[in-house]
Amino acid sequence: MTGLSDSFQRPIDYLRISVTDRCNLRCIYCMPAEGVRLMSHEDILSYEEIHKVAEAAAELGIKKLRITGGEPLVRAGLPKLVQMLAQIDAIDDISLTTNGILLANYAAELKSAGLRRVNVSLDTLKPDRFKEITRYGNFADVLEGIEVAKSVGLNPTKINVVVMSGINDDELIDFATKTITEGWHVRFIEHMPFGEHANTFTFISVAEMRQRLAVLGELEPCSFKGNGPAKYFRLPQAKGTIGFITPVSEHFCFNCNRLRLTADGKLRPCLLSEEEIDLRQPLRSGISSAELKSLIKKAVANKPLRHNLAEGRVPQDRPFSQVGG
Ligand code: SAM
Numbered sequence: 001m002t003g004l005s006d007s008f009q010r011p012i013d014y015l016r017i018s019v020t021d022r023c024n025l026r027c028i029y030c031m032p033a034e035g036v037r038l039m040s041h042e043d044i045l046s047y048e049e050i051h052k053v054a055e056a057a058a059e060l061g062i063k064k065l066r067i068t069g070g071e072p073l074v075r076a077g078l079p080k081l082v083q084m085l086a087q088i089d090a091i092d093d094i095s096l097t098t099n100g101i102l103l104a105n106y107a108a109e110l111k112s113a114g115l116r117r118v119n120v121s122l123d124t125l126k127p128d129r130f131k132e133i134t135r136y137g138n139f140a141d142v143l144e145g146i147e148v149a150k151s152v153g154l155n156p157t158k159i160n161v162v163v164m165s166g167i168n169d170d171e172l173i174d175f176a177t178k179t180i181t182e183g184w185h186v187r188f189i190e191h192m193p194f195g196e197h198a199n200t201f202t203f204i205s206v207a208e209m210r211q212r213l214a215v216l217g218e219l220e221p222c223s224f225k226g227n228g229p230a231k232y233f234r235l236p237q238a239k240g241t242i243g244f245i246t247p248v249s250e251h252f253c254f255n256c257n258r259l260r261l262t263a264d265g266k267l268r269p270c271l272l273s274e275e276e277i278d279l280r281q282p283l284r285s286g287i288s289s290a291e292l293k294s295l296i297k298k299a300v301a302n303k304p305l306r307h308n309l310a311e312g313r314v315p316q317d318r319p320f321s322q323v324g325g
Helices: 047-060 079-087 103-113 127-134 139-151 169-181 206-216 280-284 289-302
Strands: 013-016 063-069 093-098 115-119 157-163 185-190 221-224 229-234 240-245 260-262 266-268
Touching: 013 047, 047 079, 047 260, 047 280, 047 289, 063 079, 063 240, 079 093, 079 103, 103 139, 115 139, 127 139, 157 206, 169 185, 169 206, 185 206, 185 289, 206 240, 260 289, 266 289, 280 289
Parallel strands: 013 063, 013 260, 063 093, 093 115, 115 157, 157 185, 185 240
Antiparallel strands: 221 229, 229 240, 260 266
16 A cells, blocks of 8 residues: 555545434524534444445555544544444544544544543533533533543544634633643634624634743643644643644645545545535446545645635635634
């Protein structure tokens, strides 16, 4: 096996799989209150179809998978998919991105099925504010999910925080303090200007976040397990880490190692480009493994050099919840 690389010589070894466009929350920056038009059940790839794509991708050089959505844990039987994916020889890492609401119920089963680690999206530590941001969620459920995930060995469990001015930017220090008091691994993410709230929040760059965190002491650079673009640091005496992700202020496209599979079976070479290659129709017309691999190679070859968020260009074709953040 020679591995996959795109036309800019970037090695591609990571596939993010969205298993549903449905979500049990309506986070203000991600989905409108009334939700978005949903895909029909027949539009969504079955677990067998997802497995077929992952297997072909693994034979080409994909080694790491992340399951996302929508909210992946609202799809019935997710541990079964994890178990199927874990049996693919070349796959050495399977992770999950979740809002954590249902995590306590499934963490043990997911771990036994072969899940390695989990990222939990949590934008506030205040229960009332949690309800305002997510419109539905119960904060205590997420906290319990994080604890159960850690206790069953989903390691590391990382906490993803989208930082929004006037919404949760006053909690930067509280989140950072959790890396000392609880050993949390917290990642601060710049808000990307998408959807109905594209321009509602004043943008806060990672540079500004770092300035605000300076009162806690010097951030020591450190290395930390992950497949993505975060840069990691540690505060003095912290067991946990602080990661920063800069999709807007400093794109990391030159290191991009990923492809995305949408819940309705499109391979998307870049989160922020509308270009997609349909796999569902070919899968349902009995495509051979060799033909499937050539479509995957085509998607890799079509990866754009970089996105154009900084120039204000954002994809209009699908809401974020459908692509799988
Ligand atoms: N439901 C799962 C979750 O909550 O993690 C997975 C899907 S969610 C769309 C994936 C991630 O995208 C979350 O961490 C969410 O905070 C992030 N996200 C959604 N809209 C975003 C935006 N406009 N800017 C930055 N991150 C965003």
